[in-house]
Amino acid sequence: MVRYILLAFMTVALTFTTACSSKKKSGDGVAAGDVENDPSVSSQDSIYDPQGSDSGKINGLTTINFEYDRATLNSQAREGLAQNAEWIKANPNVTVQVEGHCDNRGSVEYNLALGERRAKAVKNYLVNLGIDSKRLTIISYGEEKPLVMGDTEEAFQRNRRANFVPLPN
Template sequence: MVRKLALGLVAIAFVAGCKGKQTQSDQSIETLPTGGQSTAIDSTPLNFDPMGSDSGKISGLVTVHFGYDKSSLDASSKKDIATNVEWMKANPSVRVQIEGHCDSRGTIEYNVALGERRANAVKAYMVSLGIAADRLSTISYGKEKPLETGDTEAAWAKNRRANFVPAQ
């Protein structure tokens, strides 16, 4: 009994001693200089357009649409992308972000991954047609920025897309 009590006290003392002890790496992290930059969290709200975004933000670029649960490019998609590539070749200083979007069906996680595959498929095809990869960036919004709400095939079809917006 005394042995168990002594063992318990040693264990408590050990845990308390470890908790209060700070390692060298912890100390160096806390004292790192910030180089004059603020480490405060930016509380500026994100710009969120509830109607989504579309390629109309850059006149001359068109939205690419996808089939249900697809990230592959069909003939119509390739034609639209080729039009966008020609526009980008005529405007060599422009950088764009390709946004991948999905319809409202499926989980958030699944749709973010699908939107990413869509945006990356468009980017890869544009690069294969001669656009420098560093002029293109991608992002996926999954189902979070629909152009049209509703649970109809027409609404879903409008939301399965890749948009082109000015890159900053």
């Protein structure tokens, strides 16, 4: 009888152990320390791609694309953000959610953190352009909401982005 109880207990324990484990993704295995933690503005680390998501705009706001493993803005990205700031100023009854996205290389946790750094860099720049920070929220989707499916460099490039979602106040 004790043997059956022990066997049942071990089966339940094994089931919970395997059900709660997470599978590591294959990929670069990029360490968190490899990314610049400072979302400061740089002249080389991101791109504004007007063709990045078909027209380059979603909901009337320019999508900002980033270089691999970066959360910084170059002059082209700043131009796109200046256009977005004008749109936000012209629509005072709207709050804008900035969504940070990544390609599917790296772990889920790493990409969520990188997506957050991207969204924060965009928000900080918009605040510097005169947008009230209360009108901007951020969220990171990491690799969870790709714009383009696939493991090609083109797909990776289009998925490394910040989108803007207007929300009514």
